[in-house]
Amino acid sequence: MVSGLSALQLAAAALVLIPGVGLSMVRLFRGPTTPDRVAAADTLGVITTAGLAGLAAVFDNPIYLDIALVYGTLAFVGTVAIARAIEGNRQ
């Protein structure tokens, strides 16, 4: 691995990030209402943005930062669109 981070640092960060993804996924599947699921999906998008920034450091390649920016933009647009749809349904 061409790496800025060592394998030990990568393992430590991943071991702490992966439970966050798992807990958000539990809320995503179990959420009693639709806004719960949207909130969980939004948090998953933020975690993915942070993980992509970490991957840029792991692979020593700044192209992952562009991917993180575009992913964050699309996740934000999706969140706002779903929120607007929830609002519009029950007025």
Next chain:
Amino acid sequence: MSMLIGDVLLLIGSIFIALGSLGLLRMPDVYNRLQAGTKAATLGTLAILLGVGFHHPDWWAKLLVIAGFVLFTNPVGSSSIARAARIAGIEPVRARHDEHSGP
């Protein structure tokens, strides 16, 4: 030395994101879940970006753009979800008052 600071910041950010997800799972209703998840995840993301900036100081411009973007979009998305939940008629959980709570 700056590598060590970057590692510590990466670890702090990961811990904050995990704790935010734990709050997302444990809190009682939508509004508390949004509060816990969004704030802690924002702080964790900013710490991770700062840690990556300590590891690679020449990427600061892109990292600053991503940090400003996260700092702008997270509260907007969170308040948008909360507003949608309120309009959709989801009631917040009321605090329970019994003999052990204060006045």
